[in-house]
Amino acid sequence: MSTPWRFPDYDAHEILHFVHDQASGLRAIIAIHSTHLGPAAGGARFWHYAKDEDAITDALRLSRGMSYKNAMAGLPLGGGKSVILADDARTKTPELLAAFGRAVDSLGGRYVTAEDVGMSVKDMIEVNRQTKYVAGLPVEGGEVGGDPGPHTSLGVFLGLKAAVRYKLGKDSVAGLHIALQGAGSVASGVALHAAAEGAKLSIADIDPAKVNKLADITGGKVVETSDILGLEADVFSPNALGGIFDAATIAALRVPIIAGGANNQLATPDDGARLHARGILYAPDYVINAGGIINVCTEYLGDGDERLVRERVEGIPTRLEHIWAESETSGRDPAAVADAMAQRLIGRG
Numbered sequence: 001m002s003t004p005w006r007f008p009d010y011d012a013h014e015i016l017h018f019v020h021d022q023a024s025g026l027r028a029i030i031a032i033h034s035t036h037l038g039p040a041a042g043g044a045r046f047w048h049y050a051k052d053e054d055a056i057t058d059a060l061r062l063s064r065g066m067s068y069k070n071a072m073a074g075l076p077l078g079g080g081k082s083v084i085l086a087d088d089a090r091t092k093t094p095e096l097l098a099a100f101g102r103a104v105d106s107l108g109g110r111y112v113t114a115e116d117v118g119m120s121v122k123d124m125i126e127v128n129r130q131t132k133y134v135a136g137l138p139v140e141g142g143e144v145g146g147d148p149g150p151h152t153s154l155g156v157f158l159g160l161k162a163a164v165r166y167k168l169g170k171d172s173v174a175g176l177h178i179a180l181q182g183a184g185s186v187a188s189g190v191a192l193h194a195a196a197e198g199a200k201l202s203i204a205d206i207d208p209a210k211v212n213k214l215a216d217i218t219g220g221k222v223v224e225t226s227d228i229l230g231l232e233a234d235v236f237s238p239n240a241l242g243g244i245f246d247a248a249t250i251a252a253l254r255v256p257i258i259a260g261g262a263n264n265q266l267a268t269p270d271d272g273a274r275l276h277a278r279g280i281l282y283a284p285d286y287v288i289n290a291g292g293i294i295n296v297c298t299e300y301l302g303d304g305d306e307r308l309v310r311e312r313v314e315g316i317p318t319r320l321e322h323i324w325a326e327s328e329t330s331g332r333d334p335a336a337v338a339d340a341m342a343q344r345l346i347g348r349g
Contacts, residue, residue, distance in 0.1 A: 009060040021099035027085040031063035036346045040080030042066035043116030048086040068342035069286035075297045080111045101130025135300040145299035148292030153189020155291025155316045160259040162317035167281040174198030179233040183210040186261040187239035204228035238262040250274045259283040272335030284338040
């Protein structure tokens with residue numbers, strides 16, 4: 001295996017912690033990018049990777065994205081992420097989760113975890129048995145916490161509406177065609193908000209049961225996963241896994257706006273410039289999808305209630321508008337503008 005600093009996405013990460021617990025079968029990576037603003041916060045992803053190197057790349061990219069996300073959301077948190085390397089059968093046991101909890105605890109609070117792709121509130125309960133450095137736990141009515149997905153969905157939808165307002169001059173998505181990639185938790189929330197406002201939805205997902213159910217609920221149309229990127233629409237909303245925009249896929253796009261919750265949507269930094277050159281308005285992913293970490297932060301620090309979480313999430317459109325305005329003034333693409341802002345905030349600009 002190559003050393004991590006030879007990976008293109010290694011970015012002066014403070015810690016890259018490799019975990020192996022033979023008894024439970026746990027293999028995991030905990031990446032801390034920056035603690036400049038506070039403890040590194042970011043969820044745990046449970047995923048089967050074709051190669052160990054893919055898991056390292058994911059951890060490096062996701063943790064850096066969390067540094068930027070938390071900084072741009074104005075949170076007193078640094079950036080970190082963990083990936084649990086699932087086996088072919090996606091075996092997840094209480095023993096494996098306990099071992100992961102002990103690994104998080106061994107870092108003494110430099111990293112705070114929560115649920116991400118493949119992990120649930122129930123899983124966080126198991127992790128919490130071994131460490132206090134965890135959020136996304138069950139809550140009583142009116143309290144802050146629990147599944148961060150609905151807050152992420154709300155922020156993405158509000159950011160999507162801001163993009164529609166900025167690019168198309170419309171205050172509503174009523175009557176607009178949104179091509180939605182994904183039918184998971186965040187995608188479903190975005191779809192429900194959009195459908196309630198009268199948007200027309202085309203939805204694609206690798207899970208037929210999920211995509212058919214979401215289409216039935218929202219009145220959307222199911223589209224093949226191979227067709228969704230080239231669909232003609234008013235908005236393309238990526239809400240699955242990242243790295244989907246490269247030279248080939250960008251050339252095939254037939255939309256004026258990209259606004260979705262997937263992390264690390266751009267395959268390379270050059271792809272932000274490619275989108276900009278085509279006149280496609282891009283909502284930087286770690287800005288638009290910050291709703292979940294806003295909820296997690298408020299829960300972990302205990303510094304507010306649901307009203308404050310909602311208020312903070314509703315600030316996402318304003319941050320996006322500042323990025324787009326600077327992009328228009330400077331000529332730089334929105335992704336590059338956002339990166340420069342975030343780097344200054346974490347003391348690396």
